[in-house]
Amino acid sequence: MIMKLTKIIFSCFIICCMTCADLQAQQAIANVYGREVRSLNGKWEAIIDLYDQGRKNKIFLNKKAEGKTDFYEYAFENGLRLNVPSDWNSQMPELKYYEGTVWYARRFDVKQQPAKRLSLYFGAVSYRCRIYLNGKEIGSHEGGFTPFQIEVTGLVKDTGNFLAVEVNNTRTVDAIPAMAFDWWNYGGITRDVFLVNTPKVFIEDYFIQLDKYKADKIDARIALSDKVAGTPLTIEIPELGVRQSLTTDEKGTAEVSFNVKKLERWSPQAPKLYKVIISSPDDKVEEMIGFRNIYVKGEDIYLNDKPIFLKSISFHEEIPQRKGRAFSEPDAVMLLSEAKALGCNMIRLAHYPQNEYIVRMAEKMGFLLWEEIPIWQGIDFENEQTKQKAGNMIGEMVMRDKNRCALTFWGVANETQPSAPRNEFLKHLISCVKDIDTTRLITAAFDLVRFNRDRQVFVMNDPFIKELDVVAVNKYMGWYHQWPVTPDKAVWDVAKGQPLIVSEFGGEALYGQTGNADVVSSWSEDYQATLFRDNLEMFKHIPNLRGTSPWVLFDFRSPFRFHPTNQEDWNRKGLVSDQGYRKKAWYLMKEYYDSIK
Ligand code: GCU
Numbered sequence: 001m002i003m004k005l006t007k008i009i010f011s012c013f014i015i016c017c018m019t020c021a022d023l024q025a026q027q028a029i030a031n032v033y034g035r036e037v038r039s040l041n042g043k044w045e046a047i048i049d050l051y052d053q054g055r056k057n058k059i060f061l062n063k064k065a066e067g068k069t070d071f072y073e074y075a076f077e078n079g080l081r082l083n084v085p086s087d088w089n090s091q092m093p094e095l096k097y098y099e100g101t102v103w104y105a106r107r108f109d110v111k112q113q114p115a116k117r118l119s120l121y122f123g124a125v126s127y128r129c130r131i132y133l134n135g136k137e138i139g140s141h142e143g144g145f146t147p148f149q150i151e152v153t154g155l156v157k158d159t160g161n162f163l164a165v166e167v168n169n170t171r172t173v174d175a176i177p178a179m180a181f182d183w184w185n186y187g188g189i190t191r192d193v194f195l196v197n198t199p200k201v202f203i204e205d206y207f208i209q210l211d212k213y214k215a216d217k218i219d220a221r222i223a224l225s226d227k228v229a230g231t232p233l234t235i236e237i238p239e240l241g242v243r244q245s246l247t248t249d250e251k252g253t254a255e256v257s258f259n260v261k262k263l264e265r266w267s268p269q270a271p272k273l274y275k276v277i278i279s280s281p282d283d284k285v286e287e288m289i290g291f292r293n294i295y296v297k298g299e300d301i302y303l304n305d306k307p308i309f310l311k312s313i314s315f316h317e318e319i320p321q322r323k324g325r326a327f328s329e330p331d332a333v334m335l336l337s338e339a340k341a342l343g344c345n346m347i348r349l350a351h352y353p354q355n356e357y358i359v360r361m362a363e364k365m366g367f368l369l370w371e372e373i374p375i376w377q378g379i380d381f382e383n384e385q386t387k388q389k390a391g392n393m394i395g396e397m398v399m400r401d402k403n404r405c406a407l408t409f410w411g412v413a414n415e416t417q418p419s420a421p422r423n424e425f426l427k428h429l430i431s432c433v434k435d436i437d438t439t440r441l442i443t444a445a446f447d448l449v450r451f452n453r454d455r456q457v458f459v460m461n462d463p464f465i466k467e468l469d470v471v472a473v474n475k476y477m478g479w480y481h482q483w484p485v486t487p488d489k490a491v492w493d494v495a496k497g498q499p500l501i502v503s504e505f506g507g508e509a510l511y512g513q514t515g516n517a518d519v520v521s522s523w524s525e526d527y528q529a530t531l532f533r534d535n536l537e538m539f540k541h542i543p544n545l546r547g548t549s550p551w552v553l554f555d556f557r558s559p560f561r562f563h564p565t566n567q568e569d570w571n572r573k574g575l576v577s578d579q580g581y582r583k584k585a586w587y588l589m590k591e592y593y594d595s596i597k
Pocket of ligand 1: 182414447474571
């Protein structure tokens with residue numbers, strides 16, 4: 001009964017969020033790291049609000065007893081403090097499994113410049129939140145992995161501004177992800193928080209990319225924060241001798257296409273980025289942007305007009321040694337350096353938009369990227385509000401990363417089951433993506449490949465794949481599924497005529513556990529190595545295979561994983577252990593990727 005009541009309460013919470021349209025957070029500004037920002041990161045005061053009493057008791061007013069009879073049963077000062085950014089789970093033992101509400105608060109002084117506008121920017125808050133400034137609710141957001149911002153011009157005072165953030169990570173049936181998923185349900189203000197200063201009319205958004213097929217034509221679209229027509233803008237790419245002038249229309253937007261000479265297209269081997277400067281009379285923003293072509297022809301994926309094989313790997317946004325979310329640039333370097341050492345040219349960022357440091361660093365280091373929102377297995381596909389939320393979420397992801405040329409695949413689902421509601425839901429997501437970006441490849445991962453005994457081949461039956469540019473399959477041969485034939489006879493007839501990626505395969509091993517190379521339940525490195533050898537053999541018999549992505553780079557935390565000695569709340573499919581040690585299978589994968597030119 002309590003659980004049911006909780007769900008009703010939280011569905012109301014969400015409905016209330018969704019209906020308070022004016023309180024909805026705004027779309028985040030493009031390239032916040034290239035703006036005039038002041039960090040609000042650091043130690044914030046916190047209150048654990050397990051029974052959700054805080055909003056009812058208006059603790060965001062931060063009242064203090066004055067007269068003899070006043071009393072308030074709370075105070076933010078001199079109590080719990082939590083690091084921002086970070087999940088709360090890894091900051092104190094009592095919060096390891098915590099699902100519920102935590103209030104964060106901090107004060108800040110700010111000299112509001114009359115000719116400027118001020119916004120509060122959050123890189124991500126997991127999973128839903130309400131923002132209160134100086135005792136007033138100013139916004140809310142749902143979705144644990146995408147940025148949002150709230151304008152606070154005129155709402156701040158010179159000193160002593162009190163900012164409170166009500167964060168809740170309780171799983172609900174209509175959320176994305178929903179009630180059960182194979183990773184840790186980290187909660188908190190998990191990414192950077194900034195005050196962003198902008199001119200009154202500023203360059204709010206821009207999208208600058210190479211034409212889908214042409215190697216010398218750049219398309220640019222710029223939007224001002226206000227619908228001001230006739231504003232002169234310029235786009236400069238100094239290294240290419242580009243200086244384009246354009247003027248905004250009545251919507252405050254402007255578009256231009258122009259040809260360039262001697263453009264060096266970005267690739268994993270040569271991740272060339274150009275300084276791009278966009279200026280208006282009052283604003284100027286610059287960013288390193290790369291240019292490349294990506295498209296499909298028949299069963300091949302072409303990067304810069306050459307067929308490519310995707311040597312991919314997946315990882316969660318987690319630093320295993322710290323048992324917490326990754327959130328900083330050094331974290332990004334650690335995760336990506338291990339992928340580079342493995343010989344990868346692509347990362348499938350599982351299963352949600354990861355922080356911008358990872359995306360930008362991956363582009364600099366030379367990785368193609370697959371990004372997805374957590375449409376993971378059981379989603380409430382028949383719920384119209386959930387569909388709208390998912391559309392918002394994927395739009396926020398595409399808006400944030402659309403200028404990252406490394407981003408080549410938008411994933412719209414992971415292991416969903418065929419149904420008319422699911423198809424409609426995913427088609428909605430695809431249209432939300434294409435409303436913003438029509439050039440990147442749309443994909444989705446399925447776990448529907450089965451062995452057909454009559455034909456003695458592996459097959460898959462989900463007509464939805466025709467909506468995709470590239471089909472991806474998660475298949476755990478040797479782990480969840482035992483071999484129906486020997487690996488050298490494991491022939492696939494899946495998604496003929498389309499490029500196919502094996503987007504997940506692998507099995508678990510506890511680092512240092514050896515022996516029993518043919519015993520699945522040994523959790524030995526030797527069995528994991530056997531499994532990888534067998535899968536690499538099977539890959540030779542998938543005619544339209546154009547990429548592989550072992551699951552997963554590092555052991556990661558998951559409440560799914562109960563085994564008391566082999567797992568202890570860890571999914572042990574990592575090629576690298578939670579302490580950073582490479583298992584035997586890592587070396588097999590390295591040899592396989594190095595053998596592919
Ligand atoms: C699924 C799923 C992963 C999960 C993996 C596993 O394929 O996509 O998120 O972690 O299987 O079972 O380890």
